Amino acid sequence: MRAVSAVPEERPLTLVTLPPSRTQRRLALGVVLASLIAFSIVAGPLSTFQLPRIDAFVPCYGTAIVVNDLITAVLLLNQSAISRSRATLAVASAYLFAGLMVIPWLLTFPGVFAPGGLLGAGLQSTAWLSVLRYFGFPAFIIGYALLKDADPPRGSWEGSVGATILSHVAMSTAIVCIATVLVIASDAYLPAIAIDRVHFSTFWRYLASCLIVWCAVAITLLWFRRLSVLDLWLMVALCAYAIEIYLSAFVGPARFSAAWIAARIFGFVSSILVLSVLLHEITTLYTQLLRAVLAHRREREARLLTGDTVSASIAHEIKQPLTAIAASAKAGLNWLDRVDPDPNVDRARDALRRVEAAGQSADAVIENIRAHFKVGARTHASLDIDDVIQGALAAVRDRLRIHRVAVRADLHGLLPRITGERIQLQQVLVNLMTNAIDAMAMTNGERVLFISSEVRDSGYVMVSVEDTGNGIATDAVDRIFNPMFTTKPDGMGMGLSICRSIIEAHHGRLWVTPNHGRGAMFHFTVPIASGSAC
Numbered sequence: 381m382r383a384v385s386a387v388p389e390e391r392p393l394t395l396v397t398l399p400p401s402r403t404q405r406r407l408a409l410g411v412v413l414a415s416l417i418a419f420s421i422v423a424g425p426l427s428t429f430q431l432p433r434i435d436a437f438v439p440c441y442g443t444a445i446v447v448n449d450l451i452t453a454v455l456l457l458n459q460s461a462i463s464r465s466r467a468t469l470a471v472a473s474a475y476l477f478a479g480l481m482v483i484p485w486l487l488t489f490p491g492v493f494a495p496g497g498l499l500g501a502g503l504q505s506t507a508w509l510s511v512l513r514y515f516g517f518p519a520f521i522i523g524y525a526l527l528k529d530a531d532p533p534r535g536s537w538e539g540s541v542g543a544t545i546l547s548h549v550a551m552s553t554a555i556v557c558i559a560t561v562l563v564i565a566s567d568a569y570l571p572a573i574a575i576d577r578v579h580f581s582t583f584w585r586y587l588a589s590c591l592i593v594w595c596a597v598a599i600t601l602l603w604f605r606r607l608s609v610l611d612l613w614l615m616v617a618l619c620a621y622a623i624e625i626y627l628s629a630f631v632g633p634a635r636f637s638a639a640w641i642a643a644r645i646f647g648f649v650s651s652i653l654v655l656s657v658l659l660h661e662i663t664t665l666y667t668q669l670l671r672a673v674l675a676h677r678r679e680r681e682a683r684l685l686t687g688d689t690v691s692a693s694i695a696h697e698i699k700q701p702l703t704a705i706a707a708s709a710k711a712g713l714n715w716l717d718r719v720d721p722d723p724n725v726d727r728a729r730d731a732l733r734r735v736e737a738a739g740q741s742a743d744a745v746i747e748n749i750r751a752h753f754k755v756g757a758r759t760h761a762s763l764d765i766d767d768v769i770q771g772a773l774a775a776v777r778d779r780l781r782i783h784r785v786a787v788r789a790d791l792h793g794l795l796p797r798i799t800g801e802r803i804q805l806q807q808v809l810v811n812l813m814t815n816a817i818d819a820m821a822m823t824n825g826e827r828v829l830f831i832s833s834e835v836r837d838s839g840y841v842m843v844s845v846e847d848t849g850n851g852i853a854t855d856a857v858d859r860i861f862n863p864m865f866t867t868k869p870d871g872m873g874m875g876l877s878i879c880r881s882i883i884e885a886h887h888g889r890l891w892v893t894p895n896h897g898r899g900a901m902f903h904f905t906v907p908i909a910s911g912s913a914c
Contacts, residue, residue, distance in 0.1 A: 399607065399609070400608065412616055419623050439492055443486075445478075445651050446483060446486075448651040448655050450475075453473075455659075457469070457548075467527035469545075470524040474516075474520030476548075477552045480556040481513040490503075508570055512563070515594060516555075518591075518597070579635075580628075580634065584629050585633070591625050592625055598614075602615050610657075613657045621650050624646040627640070628643040631643075709732075761800070763798050764798075765843060766791045768809065775810050779814065784827060792833050795834075799910075804882045811876070811878070815875065816899075820848055826848055828847075829847055831846075835908075836905060841906050842903055843906075844903045845901070845903075846900070847899040850898065857894075888904055890902070
């Protein structure tokens with residue numbers, strides 16, 4: 381089993397809070413190893429290789445970095461608006477600062493827009509703007525690492541989301557503008573990094589060493605703090621940052637060398653790493669949200685279908701005793717309304733008794749349905765299956781008489797007792813008998829209802845109900861037990877589905893087999909009670 385770090389319920393699911401998965405850790409390690417392999421190749425065989433100057437490379441590189449960093453900053457600002465986290469604002473400001481700093485670096489780069497650069501830049505302006513970018517990005521990341529685990533009063537902010545974000549954007553822009561003005565204005569007084577428009581001085585190596593250590597400090601703080609998905613990929617980005625600085629200072633201390641070009645490529649990789657992860661995680665979260673919405677809709681539809689099914693099952697089960705009540709009451713009234721000869725009180729009394737029995741049956745059905753939805757409410761008892769069959773035959777006696785259906789019962793008489801609920805098993809038999817009677821009512825031939833019970837070798841008692849109706853169509857056999865499927869013009873399609881669920885709840889099985897003559901044959905099994913014998 382894989383251990384999963386839990387996110388507190390009050391904390392939103394963002395990259396700042398989500399722990400990295402094992403796959404993400406392996407992927408990050410793979411990116412670092414691939415970067416080190418590429419670094420070793422560049423620092424070895426290609427260290428002295430000088431490429432021809434490509435004027436279009438610098439503006440293309442600068443534009444790509446600006447676009448990547450600003451898009452990353454926008455996505456992180458949206459994350460901070462969701463989480464109201466100062467730490468997320470800090471890392472968003474890091475990418476905003478790094479992206480904006482590339483703009484003056486690009487404008488002042490010698491030979492891109494002007495031989496000496498724009499904005500009145502001097503020889504050292506471009507190099508020092510690059511140094512400030514290399515220093516500022518890890519500085520913001522360090523601030524993020526220190527803020528991310530702060531107490532909620534210090535680590536979160538209140539008030540208008542838009543105003544807070546705009547203030548941080550304005551602050552980052554102001555820092556970039558002030559730094560650019562100061563660097564250009566003090567160009568003549570800055571320590572020399574560039575010897576000319578191509579080569580760098582030895583001082584750049586000492587400064588680069590300090591910047592690499594600065595990146596290592598940021599990586600260390602992220603490592604020892606609570607690690608999240610964002611922390612993991614920020615560490616990878618800082619590793620690429622450190623490699624970029626090392627290649628620029630120690631391997632290719634000259635512009636447009638192979639190492640300098642490779643350093644720019646590492647800079648591009650560093651800018652696109654977190655952006656790619658953000659896009660991937662946002663897409664993943666969106667996919668999960670979409671699946672959750674679809675699952676919620678399916679659950680809602682299932683609840684509606686369940687409600688329809690329950691109401692249909694209740695109506696189906698209550699309809700039979702209510703029909704019996706109405707028929708018996710009508711018969712009793714007919715016997716009492718007779719004038720010549722005198723009213724038959726005895727037959728009217730029998731009809732009223734059937735009304736009472738049907739009413740009790742309806743009450744038992746209702747209680748049984750209620751118990752069906754209560755956990756632990758079902759109680760099984762030892763039963764004689766033949767008694768259950770006789771009770772079901774008594775319940776459909778009037779329907780048998782009306783449709784002139786003969787009954788042939790082949791009951792064993794000495795069957796072992798079973799364990800079950802009398803009302804539920806009687807419901808199954810009444811449903812099967814009623815379906816058989818309705819099927820035979822539409823035929824003109826012999827109408828016989830066959831009922832039999834026997835012992836199966838596997839420790840079950842099997843009951844069979846057979847009719848002489850028109851049978852079941854071949855294409856309907858596989859669907860006949862599905863809810864809402866019916867072959868009757870006025871059927872609800874719930875009877876056989878309810879019967880199967882009842883039998884399965886008794887650990888038995890209900891199925892249909894084709895009749896060799898005509899009609900249909902339904903069978904169900906119920907386990908024999910433990911300790912019972914023939």
